[in-house]
Amino acid sequence: MRRAAEILHAGGLVAFPTETVYGLGANALDARAVTKIFTAKGRPTWDPLIVHIANEQQLQQVVERVPAKAQQMIGAFWPGPLTLLLPRHRQLPDAVTAGRPKVAVRMPADPLALRLLELAAVPIAAPSANSFGRTSPTRAEYVLEDLAGRIDAIIDCGQTALGLESTVVDVGETPPILYRPGMVTLERLKAICPDMVRYRVPETPAVAQDSEPSPGVGLKHYAPRAKLTLIEPASAAAIAALVAELASAGRQAGIMLFEEWAPAAQEFSSARIFSWGKRDDQEQLAHRLFSGLRELDSAGVDVILCPLPSTDGLGEALRDRLIKAACPDESPR
Numbered sequence: 001m002r003r004a005a006e007i008l009h010a011g012g013l014v015a016f017p018t019e020t021v022y023g024l025g026a027n028a029l030d031a032r033a034v035t036k037i038f039t040a041k042g043r044p045t046w047d048p049l050i051v052h053i054a055n056e057q058q059l060q061q062v063v064e065r066v067p068a069k070a071q072q073m074i075g076a077f078w079p080g081p082l083t084l085l086l087p088r089h090r091q092l093p094d095a096v097t098a099g100r101p102k103v104a105v106r107m108p109a110d111p112l113a114l115r116l117l118e119l120a121a122v123p124i125a126a127p128s129a130n131s132f133g134r135t136s137p138t139r140a141e142y143v144l145e146d147l148a149g150r151i152d153a154i155i156d157c158g159q160t161a162l163g164l165e166s167t168v169v170d171v172g173e174t175p176p177i178l179y180r181p182g183m184v185t186l187e188r189l190k191a192i193c194p195d196m197v198r199y200r201v202p203e204t205p206a207v208a209q210d211s212e213p214s215p216g217v218g219l220k221h222y223a224p225r226a227k228l229t230l231i232e233p234a235s236a237a238a239i240a241a242l243v244a245e246l247a248s249a250g251r252q253a254g255i256m257l258f259e260e261w262a263p264a265a266q267e268f269s270s271a272r273i274f275s276w277g278k279r280d281d282q283e284q285l286a287h288r289l290f291s292g293l294r295e296l297d298s299a300g301v302d303v304i305l306c307p308l309p310s311t312d313g314l315g316e317a318l319r320d321r322l323i324k325a326a327c328p329d330e331s332p333r
């Protein structure tokens with residue numbers, strides 16, 4: 001940990017676990033270090049980064065002020081998987097916010113992440129530690145699949161606790177806006193901000209990706225290499241039919257399988273199966289979503305068949321990731 005903190009302090013890149021996914025960290029106050037993140041990930045410079053902080057002092061280094069409503073959200077959800085858009089501090093390098101007036105900030109709950117931030121003694125800018133557009137990493141091995149040779153260090157702490165990224169909100173707008181559904185559900189946010197609304201990508205006229213209020217919103221993202229086919233309404237019979245169709249075309253299917261369907265497994269015996277979790281256990285589905293996509297990808301399947309979870313609770317976040325991952329082409333939307 002001490003060595004990793006030194007590397008960060010000296011302007012290097014360190015991948016580290018948070019409670020959501022692994023982040024690729026650099027000193028947020030060092031413009032050159034921040035630039036290295038974009039290079040390592042192949043991330044376009046118009047897509048801004050989340051800054052991670054461990055205490056009030058680090059928060060003050062990156063924001064100009066904390067409006068009252070944001071303070072309430074902080075009281076309710078930090079440390080934890082909630083990212084707030086706040087007025088940025090002047091000293092923050094432009095690269096972090098892609099030149100925008102607000103910076104995305106969160107205090108992670110993972111004790112190792114907090115310890116690293118304290119040892120490094122600087123705020124850390126960190127996107128998810130994957131190649132741009134690919135599945136977010138929930139294990140150190142997955143970080144290395146994408147970034148080996150491009151980073152200075154990684155802190156391996158096994159599988160992350162939650163598995164899906166933080167929720168991104170701006171409570172400085174009227175009404176407050178939810179940009180990215182995540183581990184803090186809309187229901188929980190509404191307990192503090194009853195008028196919170198989910199941002200919808202405008203369909204017409206097409207807005208350029210880099211001028212979206214939060215550039216991640218409309219992007220092809222989280223994608224496995226295999227083709228991802230989403231199934232709704234989801235049933236074991238629908239999956240079995242698709243597996244048979246693919247098999248007759250000589251294509252290998254992988255299945256993100258709800259545990260309830262395991263008894264029907266002989267119907268898709270030619271497919272590679274990842275036992276995803278119980279259909280109603282959304283925390284388990286969130287915990288295992290990205291590892292399932294990675295495992296099936298590594299197994300070399302041609303197509304991943306995935307049932308869409310229901311729309312309540314964490315289902316919004318799960319569906320958001322899956323729909324973006326299944327987006328047919330690399331261009332935005």
Ligand code: TXA
Binds near residue numbers: 020
């Ligand atoms: O759980 C997480 O949030 C993980 C861990 C590592 O903390 N991080 C993460 O970062 O998912 P990333 O870069 O993969 O996603 C950040 C999202 C993107 O959709 C980005 O467009 C948005 O936050 N974002 C970042 N800064 C912003 C800003 N200044 N204004 C608007 N949106 C911003």
Ligand code: MG
Binds near residue numbers: 127128136
């Ligand atoms: Mg990401």
